[in-house]
Structure formats: structure tokens, C-alpha cells
């Protein structure tokens with residue numbers, strides 16, 4: 001693979017004495033959607049949090065947009081153009097939709113204080129609910145709000161941790177369409193953790209499988225064959 005927006009190599013991470021990520025390697029091709037897969041507890045969220053600088057790492061290289069980022073503080077990584085939608089969404093339930101969006105704007109370095117109009121084009125439902133509290137939204141609407149908030153910094157890459165978790169099947173399709181639209185129409189590079197195979201196949205161009213803290217297989221999504229699924233993904 002060439003022309004990566006994010007390239008990670010030799011990444012090691014510990015929780016105390018517990019060695020969780022082992023010499024991990026990952027390439028996220030520019031303009032593509034990459035799906036990170038693996039069974040529960042293999043280290044997918046740990047990897048995403050390490051990319052965002054939310055966890056200290058022991059060793060390894062992380063290159064984003066041709067610059068090393070492993071020494072960059074978490075607050076600054078967002079400003080470099082990495083938008084993050086954490087697992088469980090983590091929107092502020094007592095704040096209004098508008099306030100949730102405005103908090104996302106704080107990470108911008110160009111002084112823009114208005115929610116960009118394209119966000120409302122993508123998520124018309126949010127425009128209708130600006131004064132509602134985040135906690136009053138449905139799960140699918142909260143996921144849209146979490147994605148919209150991550151877009152406030154106009155990122156180059158969007159990272160999503162299990163965006164379909166706990167969301168009704170008909171809304172899952174809608175979330176998939178939004179991710180595809182961001183990727184294909186707005187040119188955003190996407191890295192997502194996803195356990196649902198049909199969803200991964202629908203939205204992703206490339207995959208990376210993690211097993212016990214190591215990256216064990218990577219390539220075009222069409223190459224995600226039954227052997228790999230059986231060995232690394234079937235529970």
C-alpha cells in the first residue's frame with residue numbers, strides 16, 4: 001500500500017505491567033475507508049486511543065500526514081486534523097445539540113465559530129433539534145451528533161469506534177451511508193472499528209485484523225476471506 005495518511009509501525013503499549021499492543025503496524029490509505037477488526041478485548045480501542053494521544057505508548061512510530069505525531073499532545077492531535085468519535089459516543093447529555101457542536105469547534109485553530117453548513121446538509125435532523133438536549137436524542141441521532149461534533153474541526157481523517165454499536169438495524173444502514181458519503185464525496189479518510197461483517201464489507205475499502213494486540217492481516221476488503229474470518233473473527 002502506498003500514499004498512507006496514517007502509518008504506524010512497531011507500536012507497543014502497556015496498561016501498567018500488562019503489555020497490550022505488540023509491535024503493531026497499521027497503514028490507513030489516503031481517501032479510503034479502513035476497517036479495524038478483531039474479537040473483543042484484542043486492543044482495537046486501545047489502538048485508537050493511542051492514535052489520539054489519550055494513552056501513553058511505550059515505543060513505536062506514528063506518522064500522520066507526513067509528520068511524526070507520537071510526541072504530540074492529545075489536544076494538538078485533533079488540531080492536526082484527526083476527528084474522533086469514541087466508543088459509546090460520549091456526547092454531553094445535559095447540553096443542547098448546538099452546545100455539543102460548539103464544543104467541537106473549540107479545537108479549531110482558524111477561529112471559525114459557526115457550525116459549517118455542510119454538517120446540517122449531512123444531518124438535517126440535527127438542525128431541527130438544535131435546542132434539544134443531547135440526552136433526549138435517540139441512539140441513532142446521538143451517533144449522528146457525535147460524528148457531526150468530530151467534523152467541526154474539518155478533519156482530514158475521521159476515526160470511529162464501533163459507530164453501529166447499540167443502534168437499530170434501519171439506522172445502521174443510514175450511518176453506513178453517511179460514512180460512505182464522508183469518504184467518497186467529501187474525500188475524508190476513515191478509520192473505523194467495526195464488528196459487523198456485512199457493514200464492514202459495505203463501507204470499507206481495506207481492513208486490518210488485530211489479534212491479541214498484534215496486527216495479523218491487512219489488505220483490500222475483498223481479501224477478507226473465510227479462513228481469516230474463522231481464525232480471527234468468529235466468536
Ligand SMILES: Nc1ncnc2c1ncn2[C@@H]1O[C@H](COP(=O)(O)OP(=O)(O)OP(=O)(O)O)[C@@H](O)[C@H]1O
Pocket residue numbers: 015018020038039040041042043044045046047
Ligand atoms: N484502562 C485499562 N486498564 C487496564 N487494562 C485495560 C484498560 N482498558 C483496556 N484494558 C485491557 O486491554 C485489552 C484491550 O482492550 P481494548 O478495549 O482495547 O480491546 P477492544 O479490542 O477494543 O475490545 P472491545 O471490542 O471489547 O471494545 C483488554 O484485555 C482489556 O481488558
